[in-house]
Amino acid sequence: MARFQGVDYYDIDSLLSEEERMIRDTVRQWVDDELLPVIEDAYIGRYLPKQLIPRMAELGVFGANLPEEYGCAGLNNVAYGLIMQELERGDSGIRSFASVQGALCMYPIYAFGSEEQKQAYLPRMAAGEVIGCFGLTEPDYGSNPGGMITRAVKTEDGWVLNGAKMWITNGSTADIAIIWAKTGELSDTKSIRGFIVPTDTPGFSAKDQKGKLSLLASDTSELVLQDVHVPDDALLPKSGGLKSPLMCLTQARFGIAWGAVGAAMACYDEALSYSKQRVMFGGPIGGKQIQQVRLAEMLTGITNGQLLSWRLGRLKDEGTMRPEQVSLAKRHNVSMACDVAREARRLLGGNGILVEYSAMRHMANLESVYTYEGTHDVHGLILGQDVTGIAAY
Amino acid sequence: MRVKSIVCVKRVPDTEARVRIAADGQSIETAGVKFVLNPYDEFAVEAALKHKEAAGAGDVTVLSVGGGESAETLRTALAMGADAAVLLKSAGPLEGLAVARVIAEEVKGREYDLLLFGMKAIDDDLQAVGPMVAELLGIPAATAVTEFSVEGGKATATREIEGGSEVVELKLPCAITLTKGAYEPRYASLKGIMAAKKKPLEEKPAAGGESGVKVEKLSYPAERSAGRIVGEGPDAVPELLRLLRNEAKVL
Numbered sequence: 001m002a003r004f005q006g007v008d009y010y011d012i013d014s015l016l017s018e019e020e021r022m023i024r025d026t027v028r029q030w031v032d033d034e035l036l037p038v039i040e041d042a043y044i045g046r047y048l049p050k051q052l053i054p055r056m057a058e059l060g061v062f063g064a065n066l067p068e069e070y071g072c073a074g075l076n077n078v079a080y081g082l083i084m085q086e087l088e089r090g091d092s093g094i095r096s097f098a099s100v101q102g103a104l105c106m107y108p109i110y111a112f113g114s115e116e117q118k119q120a121y122l123p124r125m126a127a128g129e130v131i132g133c134f135g136l137t138e139p140d141y142g143s144n145p146g147g148m149i150t151r152a153v154k155t156e157d158g159w160v161l162n163g164a165k166m167w168i169t170n171g172s173t174a175d176i177a178i179i180w181a182k183t184g185e186l187s188d189t190k191s192i193r194g195f196i197v198p199t200d201t202p203g204f205s206a207k208d209q210k211g212k213l214s215l216l217a218s219d220t221s222e223l224v225l226q227d228v229h230v231p232d233d234a235l236l237p238k239s240g241g242l243k244s245p246l247m248c249l250t251q252a253r254f255g256i257a258w259g260a261v262g263a264a265m266a267c268y269d270e271a272l273s274y275s276k277q278r279v280m281f282g283g284p285i286g287g288k289q290i291q292q293v294r295l296a297e298m299l300t301g302i303t304n305g306q307l308l309s310w311r312l313g314r315l316k317d318e319g320t321m322r323p324e325q326v327s328l329a330k331r332h333n334v335s336m337a338c339d340v341a342r343e344a345r346r347l348l349g350g351n352g353i354l355v356e357y358s359a360m361r362h363m364a365n366l367e368s369v370y371t372y373e374g375t376h377d378v379h380g381l382i383l384g385q386d387v388t389g390i391a392a393y
Numbered sequence: 394m395r396v397k398s399i400v401c402v403k404r405v406p407d408t409e410a411r412v413r414i415a416a417d418g419q420s421i422e423t424a425g426v427k428f429v430l431n432p433y434d435e436f437a438v439e440a441a442l443k444h445k446e447a448a449g450a451g452d453v454t455v456l457s458v459g460g461g462e463s464a465e466t467l468r469t470a471l472a473m474g475a476d477a478a479v480l481l482k483s484a485g486p487l488e489g490l491a492v493a494r495v496i497a498e499e500v501k502g503r504e505y506d507l508l509l510f511g512m513k514a515i516d517d518d519l520q521a522v523g524p525m526v527a528e529l530l531g532i533p534a535a536t537a538v539t540e541f542s543v544e545g546g547k548a549t550a551t552r553e554i555e556g557g558s559e560v561v562e563l564k565l566p567c568a569i570t571l572t573k574g575a576y577e578p579r580y581a582s583l584k585g586i587m588a589a590k591k592k593p594l595e596e597k598p599a600a601g602g603e604s605g606v607k608v609e610k611l612s613y614p615a616e617r618s619a620g621r622i623v624g625e626g627p628d629a630v631p632e633l634l635r636l637l638r639n640e641a642k643v644l
Contacts, residue, residue, distance in 0.1 A: 003409050005427075018465055022472065022586050030580055060583035073583040083583075 003032050004089065007265045009303050015310055016078065023079045027086040030059060035090035040355050042217040043091070048173060049217060052094065057128030061087070061098050063106035070110065071123030078313035081258035085309070088259030089266045092365035093218030095259040100169045101125060103251035105132025105178050108194055112236035112244055117196065121176070133174035133199075133206075135165035135223050136245045142167075143378050143393075145180075146189040146242045150225065152181040158231040159183075161195065164224050167372065171206040171221025174199050178236075179225065180245045194239035195230055203228040214368040250323045253373050257312060257329035260337035260369060261305040263362045267337075267344035268298045270358055274348055285347070294343050301336040308332060324386040331379035338366045395450035396543055398441035398507040400475065401496055401526070402434040402457050404466035405516040414611045420486065421516075421611070428462070430469045433511025435578035436571040441509055442474045443576060444543055451506075452476045456499065458483055458492050458599055471589035472581035478592070483599040489517075491604035493525035498601040501530060506565045507548065512537050512572040520570075527568035535561050539574025 006013075006028070013021060034055055042049040056062065065080035066072035075083075088095035106125050109117055124130040141147040150163025161181055171177070177197045184191030197204060206221040236244075272295055275286030285291050308329045315321040341363035345352040352359050370376050378393070385391045406412050407427040415422045430438075438455065445451040455470040456479045457463045467478035481495050500508060508530075510523035520536070527534030535541075539558070541550035548567055552559045553574070563569070581589075623632045638644045 005409060018468070019586055019590065022465075022469065022581070023583055026472075026581050026583070026586065058582060059580060064583055068584070068587075074587060075583060079583075 004028055004266075004269060007268055007299070007302055008306075009299055010307065012303075012306050012310055016082075020076075020079045020082060023075065024082040024086060027059065027061065027083050028089070030055070031086050031090040035087075035094060039091050039094075039217060039361075043093075043361055044216075044355055046212075046216045048093070048097065048170075048219045050173070053097075053128045053131070056098060057126065060126070061102075062126050062128060063102040063110070063122065066102070066106055066110050066122065066126075070118055071126040072106070073126075076313075077254070077316040078310065081255065081309055081313045084255035084259040085262035085265075087262065089262035091217055092259065092263055092362065092369050093215045095255070095262070096169050096215065096218050096369075099252045099255045099259070100134055101128075101132055103255055104134035104248050105176070107251045108134075108178050108236060108239065108244070108248050109196065111247065112194055112239040113196075114233070114237050116233070117236070121196070130175045131170060131173050133168050133170040133177045133221075133223075134248065135168055135171075135177050135179040136249075137165060137167050139164055139166045139222075143375060145245065146192075148180065148182060148192070149186060150179065150181040151186075152179075152183050152193065152195060154183070155229070158229060159195065159234065161197065161225045161228040161230065164222065166222050167209070168206070168221045168223050169215075170219055171223055172208050173219045174206070177204070177223060178248075179223075190241045192240075192242050192244065194236040194244055195234045196236065197225070197228060197230055197234060201228050201230060214364045216364075246323070249373055250326050253326045253330040254312065254316060254321075256369060256373055257305075257326065257333045258309045260330075260333040260366065261302060261309055263366060263369075264298070264302050264305065264333075264337040264340040267341045267359045267362050268295070268302055271295065271298065271344035271347045274351070274357075278349075291347055294347050298340045298343060301340055305329075305333040305336050324382055327374065327379040327382040330374065331376055331383070334366060334370050335376055338363070338370055341366055394448045394544075395452075396441075396444045396448040396507065397451050397505045398444065398453045398509055399500055399503065399505045400434070400437045400441045400453060400455045400470065400509045401522070402438065402455050402466060402470055402511070403431045403514045403516075404428050404457065404459055404463045405431045405514050408432065408515060414613070418610055419608045428466070430466050431511050431514045431516075432578075433513055433515065433571060433573075434470075435473075435511070436573060436576045437509040437511050437569075438470045438473055438475060439576040439578045440541070440569075440571055441507065442579070444507070448543070454479060454503075454505075456481070456496065458487060458495050458602075461596075464594060464596070467594055468589045469581065471592045471594070472586040473579055474581075474585060476592065478594040480594065480596045481599040482596055483602060487599070487602050488604045488606045488608070489519045489521050490525060490606065491602035493522050493529060494604070495599040495602040496522070496526045497529035500526070506543065508532070508566060508568040510568065510570040512570045523568055523570035530568075532566050532568055533563040534568040534570070535563055536570045537572045538569050539572060540576070541569060 038049045060073040064073040064075045068074040152159045152161045179195045179197045182191045203226045205224045209220040278285045312329045345359040381392050407429045410426045413422040441453040453475040454477045455475045458481045513520040535550040537553045538550040548563045
C-alpha cells in the first residue's frame, strides 16, 4: 500500500517546526504500518485493537503534551494536535482512546491531582500500563452535565459514590475511572469534585453499550457505581465545581478539532486516488465535473480546518486560547469532516459502502464525534453566548 | 564490552516522491520534494543501536556529507537513539569517490569498532561508497550484510548472495554495508525526537573531496508502449500464447 503523503494545499507544513513535522511523520508512518492493517478487522469484529496500546505508549502518544518529569513526552500543543490528526486519519475510535487516556484522564490528574497522585499514575498511564476512562455524562445529563445526580458522600475514612455514567469511552477496558460527582446538594454544581476510582473497587461495574453503529473499534460503556467506597486520597484535591471537568473537555476538544481534519484527509485522499483510477463512460470519473467539484469542496474544507487547528494550537501554546475558540474549531472541523466523509463515500459509488475503503467507516465514526464532547449544536450556543452575551441554554 | 559505531547516512528523496529532473539536466528538482533518511541507512542505524544495547555500552555517531538541510536527516537518526552527529558540509552535490574521500578524511582521526553504511542510497544506487571508504582507510569490508555479531575483536557477518547466504569474519575495526534483514528500523519515539534537539550535532566543511567523475546528463526511463488487446474470451487464448511465445518470448 502506498504511504499517506498528507494533504497540504496551502503549504501549512512551512508553518510547522522541524520537530513538529518529524513527530507528525512518525505517527503518520506508524498509522500506515500498524493501525491501518488491523482496523478493518477490528471495526467489523467490533473490538478495540488492544495490541496497539503498548505500541502507542512506546511512541509516546499518551498525554504527549504533559511534562517529561511525569514520564510524558513534553510536546507543545501543535505537536500534540498533529498526533491526534494522524491517529484519527487512521480511525476516530483509536484517536478517542488516546484522547480519553491523555486529555480526559491524565490531564485532570496533572491539573487537579496531588503530587503523590501524579507520581503514582501519570508515568504508568503514559506507559499504557494503567488505562483510564472519564465519567461525567449520565443517562439523563448529556449536554447539561451540571444536572448530574451521581453523588459522593463523605465518610470517616473516605467517600461513598453512587450513580451511573453513560457513553464512557474505554469504560470496560479501564483500570481507573475519573468519576465526577456532587459532594453537596444536587442543586449545587460548585460541589462537583473528581475522584480516581480503581475499576476493581467493589460496587463498580462497567457494561458494554450494545448496538452501536459508530466507533465500532472503540469500547463504549455504561458505568454503575453502587456504594463504591474509596479512600480520602481518591479525591482530586484541586478539583472544584463544574469548571474542572469542563477544563478537561477543552483539552479533549482541542484534540478533536485536529483529529477530525485527519479523518477528512483520509477520505479526501482515498476519493482523489479513486477518482483517477475508476473509469466510467470511457474516462476516469475524476475528469467529470461533478466529481471535480466534490473534490474541490473537500479540499477547501480541509484547508480551512487545517488553518483553524494550526492557529488554535499556536494560541494554546502562547497561553491565550479561550475555550470558545476551541468550540469554534471543534464545531467547524467535525462538521466539515462529516461532509467530506459523506461526499467521499458517494464518490466511491458502490465500493464506498465496503469496509476495505475507509470513507464509510469514517463517516459513521464522525457522527459520534459530531455528537460527543459537546454536540455541534451546543458549541453553536457557546459561541452564540460568547458573541451576544446572552445564554440560550 | 562496548561497541563504538560510526554510521554514514544520506538524505534522499522519499521513495513515494515523484522526482523531476532540474533545468540543468544534471540534477533533480528539490523544491516540493520530501526528503528522508535513506532506508538502507536506517538498517545501519538500527544495527548500530542494537549492538550498542546488546553490549550494554558504547556509542553511535551518525555522519553525513551534504548541504545544511542534511542536519534534519541526522536529527532523524539522533531521534532514533544515536548519540552524536557530524555533518560534513559540501557546497554542492559530490560524486561517490569524492564522498568516500571526505568520509575517510573525517573518520581516520576517530576511534571506532564499526563503520556502518546502508548497502546503497536509493537515489543514485551507487553501492560503492562503503567499500571505497574501507579501501581508503585500509580496513576490511563486507557488503550486503543482513545480520552480524561482534565479539572478541571481530565481526561475523551474514551476506546475502545469489541463492543463499555467506558468512564472513572481519577483524575490527571494519566496514559493513547493510541490506534488509535482521534490523527492522525502530520508530523514533516522540521523546526521542525532543531529545534529539539537545544532542551534539557538529558541522564542519567537507575536506578532500576530489573526484574524476562528473554527472553529464539525467534522463527519464523510456515510456512504456501501450498494451494491446488480442481478442476476448477463450478464442483469444491461442493468439495470446503465440504472442507470448514468439514476440514477448516469455514462455
